[in-house]
Amino acid sequence: MKSFFRALYEVIGLPQPSSETPVYREVIFPNIGLLNIGITLALLVLFYLVINRYMRVATFSRPRHWALFLGLNALIAFVIVIAQANGQNVESHSYIYWLALLNAIYAAVFFFILSLIFRKLSVNASTTPF
Amino acid sequence: MFGPMRFSSLSFYKVLPALAVLLAGCYSRSDMEAEQGAGKTTPAATEQPEPTAAATKPKGNTAPGPAKTAASATSFPQVNVFLEVSGSMQGFMPAAGANAQTTQFQQQVSEWLSGLERDGRVQQRRYFRIADRPIADTYRALSETVRRGIRQPATSTSIPAILDTVANRYLADEAISVIISDFIYSPQNPGDVPYINTDIADALAHSRRDLAVSVYAFKSDFKGTYYPAMKGKVAGCCPQPIPYYMWVLGPAELVGQFDATLMKDQRGEQAHFGLAAAEVPSSVLSRFHRKGTWFVADAGKQAGAGGHAVAVEEATAEEPAEFVVGLDLAQLPELFQKPEYLQKNLALRGNTTTAKVAKVEAATEATRRSGGPEAAYTHFATIRVTAKPRSKQDLTLALPAARPTWVQQWSTANDSKPGPYTFALNRQLDGLQRLLASRNTGTNAADVLRVSLSIQPD
Numbered sequence: 001m002k003s004f005f006r007a008l009y010e011v012i013g014l015p016q017p018s019s020e021t022p023v024y025r026e027v028i029f030p031n032i033g034l035l036n037i038g039i040t041l042a043l044l045v046l047f048y049l050v051i052n053r054y055m056r057v058a059t060f061s062r063p064r065h066w067a068l069f070l071g072l073n074a075l076i077a078f079v080i081v082i083a084q085a086n087g088q089n090v091e092s093h094s095y096i097y098w099l100a101l102l103n104a105i106y107a108a109v110f111f112f113i114l115s116l117i118f119r120k121l122s123v124n125a126s127t128t129p130f
Numbered sequence: 131m132f133g134p135m136r137f138s139s140l141s142f143y144k145v146l147p148a149l150a151v152l153l154a155g156c157y158s159r160s161d162m163e164a165e166q167g168a169g170k171t172t173p174a175a176t177e178q179p180e181p182t183a184a185a186t187k188p189k190g191n192t193a194p195g196p197a198k199t200a201a202s203a204t205s206f207p208q209v210n211v212f213l214e215v216s217g218s219m220q221g222f223m224p225a226a227g228a229n230a231q232t233t234q235f236q237q238q239v240s241e242w243l244s245g246l247e248r249d250g251r252v253q254q255r256r257y258f259r260i261a262d263r264p265i266a267d268t269y270r271a272l273s274e275t276v277r278r279g280i281r282q283p284a285t286s287t288s289i290p291a292i293l294d295t296v297a298n299r300y301l302a303d304e305a306i307s308v309i310i311s312d313f314i315y316s317p318q319n320p321g322d323v324p325y326i327n328t329d330i331a332d333a334l335a336h337s338r339r340d341l342a343v344s345v346y347a348f349k350s351d352f353k354g355t356y357y358p359a360m361k362g363k364v365a366g367c368c369p370q371p372i373p374y375y376m377w378v379l380g381p382a383e384l385v386g387q388f389d390a391t392l393m394k395d396q397r398g399e400q401a402h403f404g405l406a407a408a409e410v411p412s413s414v415l416s417r418f419h420r421k422g423t424w425f426v427a428d429a430g431k432q433a434g435a436g437g438h439a440v441a442v443e444e445a446t447a448e449e450p451a452e453f454v455v456g457l458d459l460a461q462l463p464e465l466f467q468k469p470e471y472l473q474k475n476l477a478l479r480g481n482t483t484t485a486k487v488a489k490v491e492a493a494t495e496a497t498r499r500s501g502g503p504e505a506a507y508t509h510f511a512t513i514r515v516t517a518k519p520r521s522k523q524d525l526t527l528a529l530p531a532a533r534p535t536w537v538q539q540w541s542t543a544n545d546s547k548p549g550p551y552t553f554a555l556n557r558q559l560d561g562l563q564r565l566l567a568s569r570n571t572g573t574n575a576a577d578v579l580r581v582s583l584s585i586q587p588d
Contacts, residue, residue, distance in 0.1 A: 014423065014443060014588075019416040021425035021441075021588075023433045089433040091417065 002026070005033040012102050016095035028084050032103055035084075036077050040110045043073050044118045052124035061125035070111045077107030204387045207304040208254045209246060212296060213239075213272055214311035215259045217283040221354030221367060222312070222374060225279035232277075235350035235374055238396075239310060240276045242376075243269065246392060260287055260311070264295060286357070289315035289558070290333035296379060297337035306380035306388050313375045314545070314553050316359035323543075326554050327561030334565055341569075342382035342404030343562055344389050346396055347540060349373050349550050358546045359553035368548040373540055375552075382406060399536040401559060404566035411458040411506070412527075412581045414440055418497075418504045419512065422451030427586060436503055438581070442518050443588040445484075451515045452488060455527060455581065456507030465535055466578050467492075469509065472529065476511055478583075480525035484517040485585060487527070515585060522586035529578040531567060533559060 006025050009032075015024040047069045051057045081100035090096070112129075119126050213219075222235035246252060247269050257272045258264035261284030267275075275281070292309060300307045315330075317323060334341065349371035356367035378385055378393060386405050393400075413436030416426045423444045428437035436456070445451040459467050466472070472490040489512045497504045504510070511527060537559055542551040567576040 017420075018423040018425050018443060019420055020433060021443075022427065022429040022435075023431060026431045091433075 002030055005029040008033060008106070009099065009102065012098055015099075016093050017091055020090040020093075023088050023090050027088055028081075028090070028099075031084050032077075032081050032099075035080050036103055036107050037110065039076050039080075040073055040107055040114065043069050044111065044114050048115075048118040048122035048125055052122045052128075056124060058124070061122075061128055063129045066115065066125070066128045070108055073111045074104040074108045078104040204251060204391065206252045206306055206384065206388065206392075208256065208302070208306070209252050209388075209392075210256045210258065210296075210300045210305060210307040211243065211246065211272070212258045212260050212264060212292070212300075212307065212309045212311075213275065214287070214292070214309070215261065215275065215280045215284050216286040217280075217355065218286060218312055218314060218357040219374075220280050220283055221352035221356060221372065222350055223276055223279045224353040231351075233351040233353065234348070234371070236276055238348060238350070240273055242392075242396075243273055243276065249392060251391065260284070260292055260309075262287060264300070289313055290329045293330065293333040293379075297334050297341065301338055301341070301380060304381065304384060306378060306384055309375075309377045309379070311375060311377075312372070312552070313377075313555065313558065314357070314359050315558060316553065320360060323554060323557075326557035327564065330558050330561030331565035334562070337379075338381065339569065340382045340404075341379065341566065342385040342402070343566070344378040344385055344393065344405070345401045345403070345559065345562075346376040346378070346393060346398055347373055347400065347536070348375070348396075348398040352548070356548040358548065360544075360546065362546065364546075364548055370549045372548060373550060373552050373555075399534070399540070401534045401537060403559075403562050404569075407577045408462060408579045410461065410579050410581065412438075413456050413503065413507075414438060414583065415454045415456050415502075415504050415507075415510075418456070418502065418510070419454045420452065422449060422515075424451045424453060424515070425588075434503065439522075439584045439586060440515075441586050441588045442515055445515045445518050447516045453513055453515075454504075455511045455513060455583065456504055457509045457511060457579075457581065458507050459509050459579070462578065465532070466529060467508065472509065472511070475532070476527065476529050478513060478525055478527055480523055482519070482523050482525065482585070484519070485513055485515045485523075485525060488512040488514040513583075519585045519587055522584055525583045525585060527581040527583055531563060531576055531578050533563065 002025065006029055009024075009029045015021045047066065052061050078100045081103045082096060085092075085096045085099075115129060119128060122128075222233055224233065246255060255269065257267045257269055259267050259272065259275070289311070292311070296307045296309060315326060317326065317329065322329075334343075350373075352368045352372040354367065356364040356372065358364065376393075376396075378388055380388065382404055383406075385402075389402065389405075414426050415436055416429055417434050422442075424440055424442045426435065426437040427439040427441040429435040430437075440453055442451050469490050469492045473487075476487050476490055478485055478487050491510050491512075493504075493508050493510070497507075497510070499505070513527075533556065537556050540551050541556040542549070542553060545551065545553040
């Protein structure tokens with residue numbers, strides 16, 4: 001699992017500064033990866049199942065609502081990287097923000113791909129995003 | 131915590147006794163001295179800390195309790211003491227008249243003998259006078275000899291012969307042998323002086339594999355006839371103190387314990403051969419003065435943690451990777467703490483040509499106060515890696531053993547004018563060192579300190 005997240009996050013290069021590599025590989029990559037997946041799933045459940053199936057909210061199934069959730073997911077993914085980096089006391093470096101951006105992109109991609117599955121479980125939003 | 135105690139306003143004297151009792155454990159003598167040194171204390175105040183000092187004292191004694199119990203667990207099944215009683219030793223033990231002053235030799239040796247005789251850790255003690263062969267003696271008789279002088283001086287015995295006998299016949303398992311002598315050795319043929327080191331090594335060559343030798347050197351007044359190594363004699367000697375030595379021989383482990391217990395707090399100089407190399411606290415510092423792209427592979431999950439394995443991501447001759455190994459050398463002799471000496475002698479051993487010690491620096495005020503992991507170390511060795519390793523390579527950062535500086539000062543090539551030096555001492559100790567260094571590379575005869583490191587690709 002560690003090596004999976006390591007491969008996932010080292011596509012933008014090795015952690016910087018390199019002194020902090022062990023902490024990124026041992027702690028931060030797995031943490032942000034798992035949080036990212038978990039939060040993405042939680043938001044998808046909230047959007048497709050809670051709001052648009054059980055609650056049957058009539059006016060929250062449009063693509064712009066979906067896009068709002070996607071943006072929210074990406075924002076959370078960005079923030080958790082910075083929070084993790086601070087929490088683990090790694091040396092500050094612009095790499096942290098690159099990593100946060102990468103994590104936000106991954107969050108958006110996951111959200112999009114998983115939406116194609118989750119929409120089938122929904123009633124009101126079964127055609128969102130398309 | 132001591133702030134209020136140092137504060138010498140009058141209102142405090144009322145609560146001082148109570149405070150003094152409460153803080154007895156925290157109040158140390160240095161604080162007291164600081165307070166008294168300030169010179170502002172009234173008699174009332176200076177008297178108050180007295181009971182606290184008394185209360186602290188037993189505490190201070192019990193503080194190193196665990197270490198003491200560990201030491202008391204050590205025991206010495208057998209200790210053999212050999213005292214040379216040839217004519218050349220007479221000057222150290224002059225026959226004392228009623229008003230005669232004793233020599234330092236008499237003081238130190240009889241104190242040491244008495245300490246040995248009383249020590250509960252020693253199970254069996256044997257005492258010998260060295261004539262042409264060791265002659266068994268009692269503590270009382272030997273102690274008497276030291277105090278009252280040698281009755282019948284034996285003919286001189288050569289040092290290699292003594293060493294040979296002791297090492298082969300009196301170093302059974304778990305036995306420590308101590309030889310007390312002036313260690314003046316003159317080969318029969320003056321042309322053989324350059325071979326003194328070989329003679330010493332040969333004498334010990336067939337001794338036990340784990341032999342270690344600790345040499346303690348002392349100086350003492352000398353009243354009598356001095357026999358220089360090569361020829362002649364100097365009567366009514368000597369205006370200057372003359373050296374004598376105690377050599378502790380035995381299995382390395384026991385000698386180490388003996389050094390730490392029964393030879394503790396001996397004044398004079400010392401040199402140790404064949405003991406286990408010192409384990410100094412050390413760590414690769416992941417953030418301190420780093421260059422290039424590398425990380426500490428065994429650092430674990432703590433940011434900024436150190437370790438001993440370095441993963442190098444990139445390194446070339448033009449852009450080398452540099453990492454710093456923090457070393458705490460406070461326990462080593464002074465010579466081995468000199469940055470210039472370390473710079474010259476600290477070497478990185480291993481199957482690589484691409485990693486080298488680039489520089490060695492002592493800790494500065496800035497590093498001590500940094501609050502980072504570097505604050506724990508007294509020295510910093512910068513290692514430069516000029517190529518990315520292809521596989522994991524084990525390296526050893528080692529300081530090769532060297533003759534202690536005092537040995538040269540205590541040695542002479544000509545002792546016809548007696549003084550505070552011994553004929554060819556350096557050659558004797560060189561022989562000892564070379565023999566023991568070639569036997570066990572892990573001992574301090576070979577290396578003063580060793581730090582295991584490794585470099586690996588990412």
